[in-house]
Amino acid sequence: MPKFVLTGVGGGIGGIAADYALEIAKPDDKFVFTSTSLSKLPAGKVDGWKAKGVEVAEANYxxxxxxxxxxxxxxxxxxxxxxxxxxRPKQAANVIEAAKTAGVKRICYTSFIGAGLGNDSEEARQRDVATIPFLPQDHVKTERLIRASGLDWNIQRDYLYQDNCAAFFSQSWKYCGDRWLNNTHGKRGAYVAREDCGRVFGALLVGRAPPNTCYTITGPEAVTDRELFDYMNSVSGYKAEFVDWTDDELATWWRERGLPDDAINGDFSKLPMKLCIPDLLCCGQMVAEGHMEEVTDAVEKLTGRKPLGFKENFTKYEQLFPRND
Ligand SMILES: NC(=O)c1ccc[n+]([C@@H]2O[C@H](COP(=O)([O-])OP(=O)(O)OC[C@H]3O[C@@H](n4cnc5c(N)ncnc54)[C@H](OP(=O)(O)O)[C@@H]3O)[C@@H](O)[C@H]2O)c1
Known part of the structure; x- marks a missing residue:
């Protein structure tokens, strides 16, 4: 009776992965789902899983x-x-150590586009992590720990979510004077639906991919941020301006308004966006530097379903789209 442990089921990826893993499970598969806090899960969720034979527990990296x-x-x-x-690498080290001690055979991880810059060749593996763009840095370190662990592994490298544009970035446009202040310089990125990343994670857990493989998880097409912006505004009727700035211009504008450089200790209480400066800049850089141009077939291969396009995915966020006062 194979036993699969899925941690983080209280999150966006984890919750979808949990339901999808159960959907595709074999009859004798046994599951343990964990969250840092079961009390924050929606009412009925835990009972629903338990009714399907899942053991549910609290665990923290x-x-x-x-x-x-x-x-x-x-x-x-x-x-x-x-x-x-x-x-995050320290959290990953805790997970890996606990897995090795418990005799776990295989480990799965949600990595990020760009982690290959520090892992995919001998030269990359020698690279100083500080020379890699900000967001993939933790993932490079974590992937290195996983590969050195001696355990079997499956890694998915998620592109930036389509969902960020609809649910995060759009929430700052009114604050920015009815503008999307952007640093992608017209480059295209194959943004992926978070839902598809969750389904892939469930598929990896139950062994749909060969061990020791890494997949790049993308949406179905590469689009510009301006296309996303124009589409959302065509739905809501919002009149706003798309502004392409340099990284320095963007950082200066947000720093003057108090957006912190530190994600953990920074004060976001008066700001419309909970991304620190390096995170915000790097989201644009990943697109501008062409790291998200490629479209892969990984979602369909691993889940049997074509990846969601942004228009389909955005329907659930329409009530969040900004509107003129
Ligand atoms: N590709 C992208 O565009 C993108 C965008 C945003 C974020 N991300 C990254 O992708 C991750 C997953 O995305 P998401 O949308 O699912 O995020 P999310 O909904 O904010 O969920 C955060 C996840 O982290 C888990 N977690 C946090 N602290 C933990 C701890 N100490 N021990 C164990 N688990 C812990 C949570 O588990 P519980 O809720 O069960 O406690 C949850 O699964 C994010 O955490 C972030 O690193 C990627």
Whole structure:
């Protein structure tokens, strides 16, 4: 009876992965789902999983003892990158150590586009992580730990989510004077639906990919941010301007308004956007530098469903689209 442990089921990726893993499970598969806090899950969710035979528990990447308890006897464990920028490799090290101690055979991880810059060739593996763009840095370090662990592994490198544009960035446009202040310089990126990343994660956990493989998870087409912006505004009727700025211009504008450089200790309370400056800049840089140009067939290969396009995915966010006062 194979035993699969999925951590982080309270998050966007984790929640979808949980439901999809159950959907495609074999009859004798056994699942353990964990969250840092079961009380924050929607009412009925935990009971619904338990009714399907899932063991549900609390576990935290910062608390090795909690991991040891739930990893016991597992064939595969899946873990998700958190928002604790800079601390994620340490969290990954805790997961890997607990997995090895518990005799887990395989580990799955949600990495990020660009992690190959520090992993995909001998030269890349020698590269100083500080020379890699900000957002993939933690993922480069985490992938290096995974590959050195001696465990089997599956890694998915997610492109930036389509969902960020509809749910994060759009929330700052009114604050910016009815403008999307942007640094992608007209380059295209094959943004992916977070839902598809979650489904892929569920598929990896239950062994749909060969061990020790890494997949780049993309949407179905490469689009510009301006196309996303124009589409959203055509739906909402919002009159706004798309402004292409340099990284320096963007950083200066946001720093003057108090957007922090530090994701963990910064004060975001008076700001419309919870991304620190390096995170914000790097989202644009990943597109502008061409890291998201390629479209892959990984979503369809691993889930049997074509990746969602942004128009289809955005329907659930329409009430969030900004409107003129
Ligand atoms: N590709 C992109 O465009 C993009 C955009 C935003 C973020 N990300 C990254 O992708 C990750 C997953 O995305 P998401 O949308 O699912 O994020 P999310 O909804 O904010 O979920 C955060 C995840 O981190 C888990 N987590 C946080 N602290 C933890 C801890 N100490 N121990 C164990 N688990 C912990 C949460 O588990 P519980 O809720 O169960 O506690 C949850 O699964 C994010 O955390 C971030 O690193 C990627």
């Amino acid at each position: 910062d608390d090795p003892a909690s991991l040891a308890k739930v990893f016991e006897g597992a064939d595969a464990v899946a873990f998700i990158s958190t928002w604790a920028l800079g601390q």
